[in-house]
Amino acid sequence: METLQQQARAKVPQVTLIFWLVKILATTLGETAGDALSMSLNLGYLVSSVIFIGLFAIAVAIQIRSKHYSSSIYWATIIATTTAGTTMADFADRSLGIGYTGGTLLLASLLCISFSIWYVSAGSLSNQSINNTKTECFYWVTILLSQTLGTALGDWTVDSAGLGYDASALIFGSMLLVLLAAYLWSPISRTLLFWLSFILTRPLGAVVGDFLDKPISHGGLEFSRFTASAALLFGMVLCLMLFKQQAATKNH
Secondary structure (H helix, E strand, O other), X not given: OOOHHHHOEEEEEOOOHHHHHHHHHHHHHHHHHHHHHHHHOOOHHHHHHHHHHHHHHHHHHHHHHOOOOOHHHHHHHHHHHHHXXXXXXXXXXXXXXXXXXXXXXXXXXXXXXXXXHHHHHHOOOOHHHOOOHHHXXXXXXXXXXXXXXXXXXXXXXXXXOOOHHHXXXXXXXXXXXXXXXXXXXXXXXXXXXXXXXXXXXXXXXHHHHHHHHOOXXXXXXXXXXXXXXXXXXXXXXXXXXXXOOOEEEOOO
């Protein structure tokens, strides 16, 4: 029988400093792993997207069927969203020919629609309200769209805006610090700050991931995408082993 403490827990982790560190590692991993499949293995953006969307569907099904928060299941699902987001954004930007600007605007519109439908349906976008199948479905669809948008936004900043990897990483990192300051010293909605931070960690990860594996002639470090992905995954696992995450407390 469930205890009252177990019943008061959502199926997502508490939002702590470790949460954001692991999230950035996961989004960077999504960029390198997604590019490894689509580019290094030459499977292309469409085939890679189908594969990663399939893995995402499996991970979400397991996450939803789970009775309680599981760190390994949750973060495996996050990785599935960020790898799928990488190849889906590249497919929209490059294969469909709408460019980084068009892809960013399209995905931003879809994300806004997802948030709107979720709020009208459930009455809350809080991370602490993820405690039933309906809100979980909205949560994961929204995350998938935010990860895809982040990839397109990161590519737009580096290429279309011509800022390069260093300046782009500095911009997104600075924006996250502004949100941290707002969290610490302002009454701004914690739910709004959470989702803004969640969205902005993705382009930061995309920029850093590209910096790691792109050729030196293009401003990158030219690391193997497979080596970089393995190192990032190891970093995630190490963080999760050293710092145990607790489930978030449900809203009532």
